Amino acid sequence: MTFSRASRKVIAIGRNYVEHVKELHNAVPATPFFFLKPPSSIIPPKSTLRIPQGVHAHHEVELALIIGHRATDIPNDMDAAMSVIAGYAVAIDVTARNVQDDAKKKGLPWTIAKGFDTFLPMSSFIPKSSIPDPHNAVLKLTVNHESRQNDSTNLMIFKIPKLLSYISGIMSLEPDDVVLTGTPKGVGRIVHGDVMRASIHVDGDNIKQGNIEIM
Amino acid sequence: MTFSRASRKVIAIGRNYVEHVKELHNAVPATPFFFLKPPSSIIPPKSTLRIPQGVHAHHEVELALIIGHRATDIPNDMDAAMSVIAGYAVAIDVTARNVQDDAKKKGLPWTIAKGFDTFLPMSSFIPKSSIPDPHNAVLKLTVNHESRQNDSTNLMIFKIPKLLSYISGIMSLEPDDVVLTGTPKGVGRIVHGDVMRASIHVDGDNIKQGNIEIM
Ligand SMILES: [Mg+2]
Ligand SMILES: [Mg+2]
Ligand SMILES: [Mg+2]
Numbered sequence: 001m002t003f004s005r006a007s008r009k010v011i012a013i014g015r016n017y018v019e020h021v022k023e024l025h026n027a028v029p030a031t032p033f034f035f036l037k038p039p040s041s042i043i044p045p046k047s048t049l050r051i052p053q054g055v056h057a058h059h060e061v062e063l064a065l066i067i068g069h070r071a072t073d074i075p076n077d078m079d080a081a082m083s084v085i086a087g088y089a090v091a092i093d094v095t096a097r098n099v100q101d102d103a104k105k106k107g108l109p110w111t112i113a114k115g116f117d118t119f120l121p122m123s124s125f126i127p128k129s130s131i132p133d134p135h136n137a138v139l140k141l142t143v144n145h146e147s148r149q150n151d152s153t154n155l156m157i158f159k160i161p162k163l164l165s166y167i168s169g170i171m172s173l174e175p176d177d178v179v180l181t182g183t184p185k186g187v188g189r190i191v192h193g194d195v196m197r198a199s200i201h202v203d204g205d206n207i208k209q210g211n212i213e214i215m
Numbered sequence: 216m217t218f219s220r221a222s223r224k225v226i227a228i229g230r231n232y233v234e235h236v237k238e239l240h241n242a243v244p245a246t247p248f249f250f251l252k253p254p255s256s257i258i259p260p261k262s263t264l265r266i267p268q269g270v271h272a273h274h275e276v277e278l279a280l281i282i283g284h285r286a287t288d289i290p291n292d293m294d295a296a297m298s299v300i301a302g303y304a305v306a307i308d309v310t311a312r313n314v315q316d317d318a319k320k321k322g323l324p325w326t327i328a329k330g331f332d333t334f335l336p337m338s339s340f341i342p343k344s345s346i347p348d349p350h351n352a353v354l355k356l357t358v359n360h361e362s363r364q365n366d367s368t369n370l371m372i373f374k375i376p377k378l379l380s381y382i383s384g385i386m387s388l389e390p391d392d393v394v395l396t397g398t399p400k401g402v403g404r405i406v407h408g409d410v411m412r413a414s415i416h417v418d419g420d421n422i423k424q425g426n427i428e429i430m
Contacts (some may be wrong), residue, residue: 008223008254014324036251039223040387052385072332073385108324109229109250115386117287170267171330172255184342 003066003089004044004122006176010037011167012062012093012114016182017155023185032158032166035110037093037180041120045212049094049190050118057119057190060093060183061141061149061198063134065160066125067177074173076165083165084173088126088134090200090210091180092141094119097189122178123198124209131202134160138201139184143194151184216279218304219259219337221391225252226382227277227308227329231372231397238400247373247381249326252308252395256335260427264309264405265333269303271404275308275398276356276364277391277411278349280375281340282392289388291380299379299388303341303349305415305425307356308395312404337393338413339424349375353416354399358409366399402418 013034015021017022021028043049051057068086093114100113131137141149158166163181167173190196200210228249230236236243263267266272283301310331315328346352348367356364373381378396382388405411417426 011253024306033323033327035326036330037255038226038386040389104322107322108248110324111250112248112385115251117385117387170327170332171253172332174255 003125003178004039004042007039007042007178008174008176010039010042010120010178010180012037012180013158013163013182013203016157017151017184018157019185020183021185023187024166028157032163035114037120038115041115041117043118043121045121045123048118048215049121051177052116055096055116056098058095058097058187059141059143059148059190059196060095060113060187061138061139061178062091062093062183063137063153063200064089064091064122065179065181067173067175067179070172070174071168072172074164074168076161078161081164085128087128088131090123090198090211090212092121092196092198092214093180094121095184121212121214123212125210126200126207130160130207130209138145140201141186141196141198143190143196148188149184149186151176155184156181189202216390217400218340218393219254219257220285222254222257222393223389223391225254225335225393226396227252228373228378228397232366232370232399233372234400235398235402238402243372249382250329252335253330256332258333258336260336260338262336263333264336266407267331270311270331271313271357273310273312273402274358274363274405274411275310275402276354276357276393277306277308277398278339278352278354278368278415279304279306280396281396282388282390282394285387285389287387289379291376291381293376296376296379299344300343302343304397305338305354305413305427306426307336307395307411307413307429308398319369334413336427336429340425341415341422341424343423345424347414354414355416356401356411358405358411363403364399364401366397370399371396383390412418
């Protein structure tokens with residue numbers, strides 16, 4: 001997990017799967033939007049989530065892109081996008097949903113809702129070659145062995161070239177930066193004592209570096 | 216400026232000076248709130264601001280705290296706060312005010328409004344000994360030699376121990392992290408071609424490491 005110690009920013013895309021947008025009663029965005037999670041929220045693939053008192057924590061499993069080199073104004077095409085991606089990871093964008101709902105109502109930043117310590121479990125680094133097409137992989141998340149999220153990355157509203165082009169037109173990407181590409185439907189609450197597992201599958205095969213197990 | 220290359224997060228406090236809260240017609244917060252700026256937005260003390268087309272950029276001069284070591288749940292007292300502070304800097308939290316106003320209306324994150332490349336000019340590192348009392352220094356900002364901001368840090372609503380205690384109860388602070396403590400009144404627009412200077416003064420003396428000059 002060297003990337004997680006070296007990462008200077010974690011950019012997370014919001015509302016990038018239609019069915020997830022609907023389940024939270026949000027509007028499908030006309031352009032991508034994103035927020036930052038602090039690198040201090042990252043925890044290793046096998047670790048413990050700490051949910052602060054009064055917080056309703058929700059799981060959001062996501063495909064993470066690990067950036068390989070500095071890039072600004074990346075063109076919106078697949079070759080350009082692939083050349084800045086060093087590899088992948090699976091991530092759980094844990095969200096304090098009640099804190100976020102309150103921030104949204106007040107027009108305040110999402111930072112606290114998204115940024116608590118331990119709120120970003122990340123898998124090991126997945127080599128680029130293990131996921132030949134990042135728009136054709138299946139993300140899964142279970143809670144206590146029950147399926148909660150299970151969808152293909154081909155359901156992304158804005159595809160990876162568009163995301164990287166849009167982000168890098170605003171803020172330069174740097175080596176080891178992490179881009180979370182949004183969560184499919186099925187987000188839900190997790191409480192103390194739950195066991196949460198996340199994984200990624202290509203052509204039905206589990207990519208072992210992508211496994212996460214959180215108590 | 217080693218801290219600016221090593222920094223993994225920049226935490227910025229909002230609405231921490233009463234007169235600034237009033238000038239933007241906001242409510243005085245009951246607890247501190249904060250957002251993240253990406254480290255990629257930091258530029259050196261003498262450099263050039265790039266304002267994207269359509270963006271109304273505003274200056275916000277702020278006292279920056281440079282964190283010296285990892286800390287979680289810092290007690291709310293001056294000794295504890297001072298022991299995690301390695302030194303200071305002057306910073307200009309450049310803000311795309313029209314983008315921010317739009318995000319606030321829609322309940323969206325502030326990230327884009329705050330995160331463009333070049334939107335965080337920072338001074339050199341100021342040794343702790345140069346600012347014996349961080350609540351008793353004067354921040355100044357001029358645009359084209361005209362005074363725009365000029366106020367004492369003793370006007371902060373939430374003082375530094377409260378800020379560090381509150382933040383570190385949510386997210387751990389790490390070495391070289393930067394905490395921007397909020398801006399006094401006088402924020403305003405800057406356009407291409409303006410020369411912006413920021414500085415900090417203790418007992419009437421300019422602290423030379425704190426000088427910023429942006430074209
Ligand atoms: Mg934010
Ligand atoms: Mg998410
Ligand atoms: Mg500010």
